Amino acid sequence: MANKMRNCPECGKVFVDSGAGICNQCIRKDEENEIIIDSYLRDNPGSTIKQIHEATGIKEKTIMRMIRSGRFGSGEVSYPCERCGAPISDGRYCDECTAALHNEIKKVSDSMSKKIQPVKPKVDNTGKKSRGMYSNK
């Protein structure tokens, strides 16, 4: 039994997954949708998923899946930034969020390294120097 039975994520029907991830019916539908979206994009380059959905009636989820699988050239379709929702056509975040995220990461690692930085050594009341505490000598 090499064939995997699974539910089609598009229509929910059980099908034998031959590697496409969706059932044959949906593959055919995908191809039709691709042609529709393609011709729409030729007239309206840089459209958002919402615009494509409104113009073609194709589910946004389906359009998103097509974009993620690289059906359309980069820059042809814009989709929302995962952080702020601004339209982007490449990657997961817009330029602003990419910069903001970098800053946040920097801030976090800065504050972490500040915490790690040694605090002034406590004055040793006994007058003994702590040197030698862990010494192997």
Ligand SMILES: [Zn+2]
């Ligand atoms: Zn299906």
Ligand SMILES: [Zn+2]
């Ligand atoms: Zn953003």
